[in-house]
Amino acid sequence: MLTKNIGILLGLALLSVSHVHAADTRCHREWLCLHTVNSNGFVEYQAENKRPFPLTLSFRFDTRNLKRLDTSPETLTLPGNEARVLARFKIINTGKPVRFKPVYDWVAGKLNAEHDDSVVYRLPYDSARAYSILQGYGGRFSHEGNERYTLDFNMRIGTPIHAARGGVVIDVVEHNDKGGWNPAFSRYANYIVIEHEDGTTGEYYHLSKNGAFLDIGARVEEGQLIGLSGNTGHTAMPHLHFGVYRAAPWGQTISVPVSFKTREGVIDNPRRGRRYYAE
DSSP: OOOOOSSOOOOOOOOOOSSOOOEEEEEETTTEEEEEEEETTEEEEEEEEOSSSOEEEEEEEEEESEEEOOOOOSEEEEOTTOEEEEEEEEESOTTSOOEEEEEEEEEESOBTOOOOTTOEEEOSSOTTOEEEEEEOTTOTTTOOGGGTTEEEEEOOTTOEEEOSSOEEEEEEEOOOOOEESSGGGGGGOOEEEEEOTTSOEEEEESEEEEEEOOOTTOEEOTTOEEEEEBOOEEOSSSEEEEEEEEEETTTEEEEOOOEEEETTEEESSOOTTOEEEBO
C-alpha cells in the first residue's frame, strides 16, 4: 500500500545518567528540530518548525524518575517558523538515574483541516487529453482506508501533470529513479505536495526522476504545469496517483472526497476504466 506520510519519522532518545546537563537536538529533513534541554533538575522537550508551513506532530514519553509538569495534547499543529515547548518534567530524585524516551511522528499539514467542499477540482492533466482511471474511489487494489478517496490515472512516463487546485508547494522529491511492486519501494517515490487555502494538501505521486518543475515555497495556479508523471515508488506500472488529504495524528494523512470539472460536467466519483477530459 502506498505510504502517504510526508516526512514521517519515529524518534527515540534515552537518558540514563544520574545528573543530566546536556542539550540534545534532532533535526529531520530540514522540517523539524526537536530539542531535549536538561538542567537544574528539569527536562524540557521543545519542537521547532523550520519551514513556513504547518506540520502536525504527535508525541508521547516513556519516563522514569520524572514528574510531568504540563498537560499538552498528544497531537498538535505547529505553525510555520514557530518553536514551542511540548512538555516539561521535574527530576524526582537527582541522585538516581533518569529515563526519558520520547516517541514522535509528524506529517506536513494542518491537523484535521476542514475541506472547502464548494471547491471543484480540475483534472490533473492537459485539457486536450483524456486518461483512463486505473483505480477510482474505493479501488480494491490499494485505495482503501486512508487512501479511499484517491485516483490513479493511466499515464506513460513523462506525461505533463497540471495542478488540480492552486496553492503553495510545501514538499518536493524528484531525485529517485526506482519503482516496483514490493512495498520496500515506497521510499523511492517522487512527488509534489501543494497546500490549499483550506489547509488540505493535493499530492501528486510517482513522478519521474527530475520530474518536478516547482520548488518548495512556489505559488501555484490551478491548471499550471507542475511536473511529469513516472513510475517511481510503490507502483506496479507507470501512472499518476492523486489525492486530497488532511493531516491526522501519528504521521497519518486521510484522503477526502472531492469533485472534478470535466467536459461532461462535474463528477463526484470518477469511475474505473472511464476516460475524462479536463475542462
